[in-house]
Amino acid sequence: MTDPAGMRRAYIRGELSESAVSADWLSQFRVWFDAAVADDAVSEPNAMQLATVDRAGHPSVRTVLLKGFDNSGLVFYSNHDSAKGLDLEAAPYAAVVFAWLPQERQVRFSGPVTLVSREETATYFASRPRGSQLGAWASPQSSVVSSRLELEEAVQVVRARFGDDDPVPPPPNWGGYRIAPEAVEFWQGRADRLHDRIRYRRNASGWVIERLAP
């Protein structure tokens, strides 16, 4: 068995400084996101771990896919009746992390969450493969199901309903969420664990850029 206590790697691939980062988080994120996309060693560069809390303050974390970002925030799609959907209804605040480990980088976001408009959801949903569209209708995400067969039968029912050619609209309980960042932290691994951490933090007058101790 491998003892994780002995696992250790030096981080040497880059550096980040207050003077070199972009003036705004969005430009900086674009640079790092494009670098992650261009690196074959980074699998699913738009995958991010999303943390939410429930009514009792108990956290959950899972992976979702980033499907859009701009000045207003990060967009992902999910089922509103899922565990995360219920969490976000009760506590509309989330944190995400992108771990681009081959690049020795992570980026963290946190902020309030709102639903994207139904129009935006419909536009994105229409771009998905038909199989994914039917799956969204058929899957009661996060509910206990008796078997895989139950899910496959649910897909058949949905397929019969929409036929082979009818456009499939987004299910009413499925849609997009937008995280409007209040803080965005860029982390670059460095030698001797003296990593670079540069955080953009929103305050009353705009954004401040700060270095955090590793």
Ligand SMILES: Cc1cc2nc3c(=O)[nH]c(=O)nc-3n(C[C@H](O)[C@H](O)[C@H](O)COP(=O)(O)O)c2cc1C
């Ligand atoms: C690579 C990857 C991408 C995923 N993307 C999504 C996604 O975009 N939306 C989503 O609802 N679930 C996605 N999932 C599944 C979630 O991680 C999770 O299993 C599901 O959303 C149920 O989570 P919940 O019960 O906490 O609500 C993805 C999982 C993986 C591993």
